[in-house]
Amino acid sequence: MSLFILTFQLILYLLAFPIYVLNFIGIWDKIIKKLFPALLFRLTEMYNKSMEGIKRDLFSNLSYFENASKEINLLEIGCGTGANFKFYPNGCKITCLDLNPNFQSYLSKSQTESDHLKFEGFVVASADNMTPVPDASMDVVVCTLLVCSVPNTPKVLDEVWRVLKPGGAFYFLEHVASTDDSTLVSYLQRILNPTWRLCLDGCDLRKTTWKDLEKAKFSELKLRHIQAPNVIKPITPHIVGYAIK
Template identity: 50%
Template structure:
């Protein structure tokens, strides 16, 4: 299968030459204005399909609240705020995203989720959240983001830095499929085109390996098959404790 993957990936790469040129010329940045509109609508459908999984995952958030205090949560790549409805009442939320054009969608989600307290929106990549203080959050949340960051280990180091001792990093990410499946084949073949559609999204990442090597004291991770399109069916879900 590896030879077939290499050949067809080359074909798709050739078809994507116009997009490669657009990106090289710096013109692809215009898509970042459009992407929040698309992502917000995709998130609505994703939440319908993954509602039970998200509810189950985020049910554990309150376990990491300090006695007598409200939960302080930082979300990496908050996008349009698709996770807000799953956060516990009174939770203080710090939002980060590298795309400033999400702000108007984020503000709408904030108004719809008045059970939360919103601290700030920081325009920052997952790899560099220097404006967020060390050990300032009980929980860091990251969903469908580690597929787009340029440096997963550095993003996890930043999450680890921001978490207080005993805090937790919650994640839900799509990952590469089993090598013996057709999903794996198409993930690799279509990746060059998918990258542009998904604003840098890579479906061929073995993200769980980075989490295993990130230095957390405890890791609760499981692989699941989501009922989504084949490119993003394989998921990992869980949390890691600092």
């Protein structure tokens, strides 16, 4: 079966050869950084239609983490196009963080449509190095479909733990590796992953993010494995839930 996987990986490599060349000479990263926000905007529109019920359920207890002022200081890391804003409760004070500043134009549209929220600012930083965000400053941190693209997941979780107030919560929704290596999804993930990562800004189909969450410093972890409805096969396996500092 490994020969089967390697054969199909080689076929994909040949089909994507021009992209590999552009990547080798240092051009592809610049192209994808400019094109990815527009591509992500279209993809998240389709994704959110299929995941709306799951997201609504995930964020249904956000108000439990209100601070003494009956507010929620919420940091969304890898905020992308602002697809999660409509699920947040009235009066939430949102700080958006993303490594790619090209998302800001798409965020502006989402912010205009989300007048039930208060926007505190946009921070250009990576999820594994959120230095501009002070220690213990957030009641809630949200991360959806981001960890797949960040090489050092434990460092991301350390940063989330650092910026959360004691008793604060980290909400997550991520596609992950299939837990059953004998399934069609697992074979697709292994075949596609090298070229998929190159074409989609480092997105890794084989991440075992739940293992990193289980090892992190959170005092409590509520995590479920689910099969996402109506999404393309390679990203069907997901984890969803929240962890408390």
